[in-house]
Amino acid sequence: MVELNRRSLRDVDWLLLVTPIALTAFGCIGIHSTAPGTELKKQIIALGIGVFIALVLMFTDYRKVLVNVAPILYAIVIVLLVLVLKFGREVNGNKAWLQVLGFSLQPSEFAKVATILMLARQMAQPRPGSLTIKDMAIMALIVMPPIVLIHLENDTGTLLTFGAILGSFYFLGGARKIILAGGVVAVIVGLIAIYPHLHGYQKQRIDAVLHPELVDPKGYAYQTIQSVIAVGSGGLYGKGIGEGTQGKLGFLPFAWTDFIAAVIAEEMGFVGIAIMLLLYLVFLWRMIHVAQGSRDRAGALMIMGFVSLIAFHIFCNLGMVVGIMPIMGIPLPLMSSGGTAVMAVFAGVGLTLSVRLRRFVN
DSSP states (O other): OOOOSHHHHHTSOHHHHHHHHHHHHHHHHHHHHHSOHHHHHHHHHHHHHHHHHHHHHHTSOHHHIIIIIHHHHHHHHHHHHHHHHHHOEEETTEEEEEEETTEEEOHHHHHHHHHHHHHHHHHTSOOSSSOOHHHHHHHHHHHHHHHHHHHHTTOHHHHHHHHHHHHHHHHHTTOOHHHHHHHHHHHHHHHHHHGGGSOHHHHHHHHHHHOGGGSOTTTTTHHHHHHHHHHHHTTTTOSOTTOOSTTTTTSSTTTTTTTHHHHHHHHHHHHHHHHHHHHHHHHHHHHHHHHHTOSSHHHHHHHHHHHHHHHHHHHHHHHHHTTSSOOOOOOOTTTSSOHHHHHHHHHHHHHHHHHHHTTTOO
């Protein structure tokens, strides 16, 4: 543990702690405009719990977390994912939530954290040269159980994030360029091969991006179309907080989840989106800065795992919102309604701050 004193408090990267709080508060504005009152209350509670988690982890030695806690947390989330299949609550076709004490818990969000910790723990072990095929196989085996279980939950968006996590660790771990290039080609070929076997609604969502003029505007392309309308109608300054029509009047269904950025764009315009992107940029920059100053490989890899995960979410979600990517059910970090996701991100923040506090410790 780091002794809690004035020196340690001065050494805290307060910008890294305040920025995700600001992003969550920013998202609460959009949630308040579009969602039932209970959603906003749950998001505020999740923010409070998330900040508490971040503070606890900040003053906990991340190295002990990686060595002692990571395997236990990984085992727990695997058990929770199995319980979801048996007792989980289904929402919009995805059976990914457990009801606990009146709150909906999404174990797959904590599974992302546990997987990143396990991969960082595995890759922190000394090895000469580039990653070997054996190293890459072990990493794939770490990721495989949550991928299989989440696939059975029918949660495609979350499934894709685990692929992004694994790919980022291959890259960060120093896999040979020829292997990385082959992996990219294999993914592209695999996506093309899978397309004919997708469900009808999944094909329609892809067609809504590739051939919007050929799809039914009232079918599975409806959300994409309404989102683009919301973004375009906001203009430079937006219609005003609480004055949007697409989300508030229900033209954009469940706007407070995956399409919260469309609500921000409609109500606060380009200026609001620019502020949001600036906050994300500062957030990721501070995390990368801490990773660069880490005294060990494990801390740096752990942080960059979180950076890769958050960046992937931002890229995919905003792509969905502006209609250049199909709807995949990938939320916008901290801003989309979802308490478990908020707490998971703050866990990453706390561990990053823990690395910073120990950057001068042998």
